[in-house]
Amino acid sequence: MTVAAVSEGVARGSGVPAVELDGVVKRFGDVAAVDGVSLRIGAGEVVALLGPNGAGKTSTVDLLLGLSAPTRGSVRVYGRAPREAVALGLVSAVMQTGGLLKDYTVEETVRLTAVLFGRPRSQVGEVLERAGIADIGGRLVGKCSGGQQQRLRFAMALLPDPELLILDEPTTGMDVGGRHEFWSAIREDARSGRTVVFATHYLEEADAYADRVVFVRRGRVVADGTAAQVKAMASGRTVRATWPGADEAALMGLPGVDSVEVRGDSVYVQGRDSDAVARFLLSRTPARDLEITSRNLEQAFLALTSDDAAGAGGTMTAVEGAGGVR
Amino acid sequence: MTAAVVRERSLPRLGGFSWGMIRLELRRLVRNRRTVIFTFVMPALFFLLFGTSESYRTERVGGGNVTGFVLVSMAVYGAMLATTSGGAMVSVERAAGWSRQLRLTPLHPVAYVAVKLVLAMIIGAVSVAVAFVVGAFAGAELPAAAWVECGVLAWVCALVFAAFGLFMGYLLPSENVMQILGPMLAVLAFAGGLFVPVDLMGSTFATLAKFTPVYGVGELARYPLVREGNLWLAGLNVLAWTSVFTAGAVWRFRRDTARV
Numbered sequence: 001m002t003v004a005a006v007s008e009g010v011a012r013g014s015g016v017p018a019v020e021l022d023g024v025v026k027r028f029g030d031v032a033a034v035d036g037v038s039l040r041i042g043a044g045e046v047v048a049l050l051g052p053n054g055a056g057k058t059s060t061v062d063l064l065l066g067l068s069a070p071t072r073g074s075v076r077v078y079g080r081a082p083r084e085a086v087a088l089g090l091v092s093a094v095m096q097t098g099g100l101l102k103d104y105t106v107e108e109t110v111r112l113t114a115v116l117f118g119r120p121r122s123q124v125g126e127v128l129e130r131a132g133i134a135d136i137g138g139r140l141v142g143k144c145s146g147g148q149q150q151r152l153r154f155a156m157a158l159l160p161d162p163e164l165l166i167l168d169e170p171t172t173g174m175d176v177g178g179r180h181e182f183w184s185a186i187r188e189d190a191r192s193g194r195t196v197v198f199a200t201h202y203l204e205e206a207d208a209y210a211d212r213v214v215f216v217r218r219g220r221v222v223a224d225g226t227a228a229q230v231k232a233m234a235s236g237r238t239v240r241a242t243w244p245g246a247d248e249a250a251l252m253g254l255p256g257v258d259s260v261e262v263r264g265d266s267v268y269v270q271g272r273d274s275d276a277v278a279r280f281l282l283s284r285t286p287a288r289d290l291e292i293t294s295r296n297l298e299q300a301f302l303a304l305t306s307d308d309a310a311g312a313g314g315t316m317t318a319v320e321g322a323g324g325v326r
Numbered sequence: 327m328t329a330a331v332v333r334e335r336s337l338p339r340l341g342g343f344s345w346g347m348i349r350l351e352l353r354r355l356v357r358n359r360r361t362v363i364f365t366f367v368m369p370a371l372f373f374l375l376f377g378t379s380e381s382y383r384t385e386r387v388g389g390g391n392v393t394g395f396v397l398v399s400m401a402v403y404g405a406m407l408a409t410t411s412g413g414a415m416v417s418v419e420r421a422a423g424w425s426r427q428l429r430l431t432p433l434h435p436v437a438y439v440a441v442k443l444v445l446a447m448i449i450g451a452v453s454v455a456v457a458f459v460v461g462a463f464a465g466a467e468l469p470a471a472a473w474v475e476c477g478v479l480a481w482v483c484a485l486v487f488a489a490f491g492l493f494m495g496y497l498l499p500s501e502n503v504m505q506i507l508g509p510m511l512a513v514l515a516f517a518g519g520l521f522v523p524v525d526l527m528g529s530t531f532a533t534l535a536k537f538t539p540v541y542g543v544g545e546l547a548r549y550p551l552v553r554e555g556n557l558w559l560a561g562l563n564v565l566a567w568t569s570v571f572t573a574g575a576v577w578r579f580r581r582d583t584a585r586v
Contacts, residue, residue: 067429087432088335095430098423103357108350115346116431118338156427 016079018043018164018195019064024073026059026219033059034070035219041197041212043163046190048210048227049199056219057199058096061168064197065093078163089117089160094153096169102142106133106152109141113156123159131155132185147178154185165189167198171205183209237274243267243287254280341434343441351445361411364508365453369404370460373397376521378464388552389469395551397461398468398476399520402547404453405484406515406540410507412446413491413575417503420495420582435583439492439575446488447481454481468551475550483543483564487511489571490539496578520544539567 019041026034034056041047049057062068063075066082077085085091100109110124128134131151141149150170157165167186171179187209190196200206206213207227215223236258246267251260256273267287269277274292281287338344355361377396385392416439419425428438454477468476494507515521517531518540524532535541542563545555 065430067426086430087337089432090335093430095423095427099427101354101419101422101424103354104350108353112347112350113431115344115350116338116342116428116433118336118432 016043017041017076018045018078019197020074020076020079021060021063022074022076024060024063024070024075026056026063026068027071032219034063036073037216037219037221038073039214039221039224041195043195044193046196046209046211047198048206048213049197049216050201050203050206050213051199051216052201055216057201057216058168059219060216061093061166061197061199064166065091085164089162091164091166092157092160092162093166093168094150094157094170096172099153100141100149102140104141105137106139106141106144106148106155107137109152110155110159113159117160119159127155127158130158130185130189132181146173147175147182150174150178150182151185154182158189162194164195164197167196169199169201171200171202179205236270236272238293239269239271239274239277239281240289240291240293241267241269241281241287242289243281243285246287247285250285251277251280338432341437342432343434343437347433347441348444348448351441352448355412355415355445355449360504361449364504365404365408365411365449366456369400369407369453370457372403373400373457373461373466374464376400377466383465388554389472390467390551391465393464394461394466394468394472395548397457397466398480398548398551399544401454401457401461401477402480402484402540402544403511403515403520404457405450405480406487406511406543407508408449408453409446409484409488410491410494410511411504412449413442413488413493414495414503414507415442415445416492416495417498417500418495420499421501425582435579439579442492442495443488446491447485450484450488451481472550476547479550480543480547483546486539486543486564486568486571489568489575493571493574493578496575496582514538514540518542518544536563539563539571542567 017040019039021037021039024034024037025032037056037060049060051057059068063070064077064082066084066086075082078090080088080090082091104112107124107128110128111121114121114124125134125137128137131154133148133151133155136144136148139148141152144152154170165186170186171182174182183205186196186198198205198210210227212224212226214221236256242265244265246260246262248260248262248267251257251267251269254269254271254273254277257269257271257277259268259270261268261270269281271277278290278292281290373396377393377400382392382396387395416425419428425438458473458477462473491507494503498506500506517535518538519527519532519535520540524535524541527535536559542560545560546557546564549555549557549560
């Protein structure tokens, strides 16, 4: 009883979004792990879900894979219910830990995956090759290093030739070399047009490998933009000045200004051209006590994702404005 | 972005239940030395230790000798151990996160359980066969037909313990659940009159024995040899315990798949 599942327009580059989350809430008791996320990811995008531990990244990944059901809202993967998309091999994943049996060999583990997906045995060698573990096919999984096990999970994920590949903190526990190699393999693979969504708390990874970065904090999307936009934001500086009754509108109108925030007598202006802001403040306004600080991606990340959201408000708005929630 | 490549994707037949999977799983099972020793070697060894004395060989029971009687009991014990450990595989796999990994494949949870049941019954059959081959060379005597009948009954009735293993496998998520279940089975085997015949127990224990899950299997499996005992009672025992364990397994299985 083969269930006919002819893909209607399910193809790379077609109009169907790879991922469509609409007002998704996932509660565990009183805790909302995912708290109203709406997100569209187009086919072929490489997207990083960036956030601190406990931000809701893994919960979101589980929803995408049909490993859990949303409390509210809808989750569609290539226009289908996640379970269905998984069963059809449209989406596959490299999970964080576990999920392997020690007394299978590497090759047997992949062969079993092939059997389950009804794929020919010839594909086993192929994906082992692509994951870079063809040489250790006969090794017992229990004897493999963490990096090798991760590559094995990658090989298993490649087997159904998915349209969407999801990676949940894929390089946790890998050394720098292993991480680099792993990402090279992923990057090579993404060239075929595969959609890739990866959860990470490593900023460098999001920065280096994603076309688009979605910041998550406390189960919400707090910022969403291209990696370039995030970088631009990160390379900006903050000008602080004492100016009671500051004219926010005038400051926002300056070139390169991303955000303006007034706290008490102080005004914080964030933007690319701190010189222009300083010149304006000193020559055209009564502002005094200027301070100019630069911030890196790390600080931007902390500001966006820290539990103490105070002071991050302006930045959040700015990124959303710049990146545009797609 | 590449050009649209429309490719057909389809779901596997029977929810993913396949002989290919069973073959791979069997290979993994026999790789586990502990499983092999406990299910294939130990029952035959117990038989050699406890059933082959000179007096047992000469003493007659039904159409065979006491050695044959002990052999059938040990074959039942082996089948129990084998099917229980087959079913209990799910606990190891849940502990390792493998069940979760399988949820990322088209394998239907019911097909998964079916694979485990088939595996349990295959190793149960091997366990019985090993015991019988050893028995045939070690002086066990059974009527010709009883060799087949006792073996088949020991095997089929061990389905009770495949259900038991599944139930426990879903109940106890542990890396080595058989370390708990092994002693438990030994106690049940004693209580159910598999190691010591019920007739030799005190009357209280003899009565209690009839309500324990091993009793029915033992009585049924030895019937072709001894041709005595209450078949209805034994059959009822097997059916009742199979229902209890199956219900338990289904209950835990439902919870497990709901939670994922």
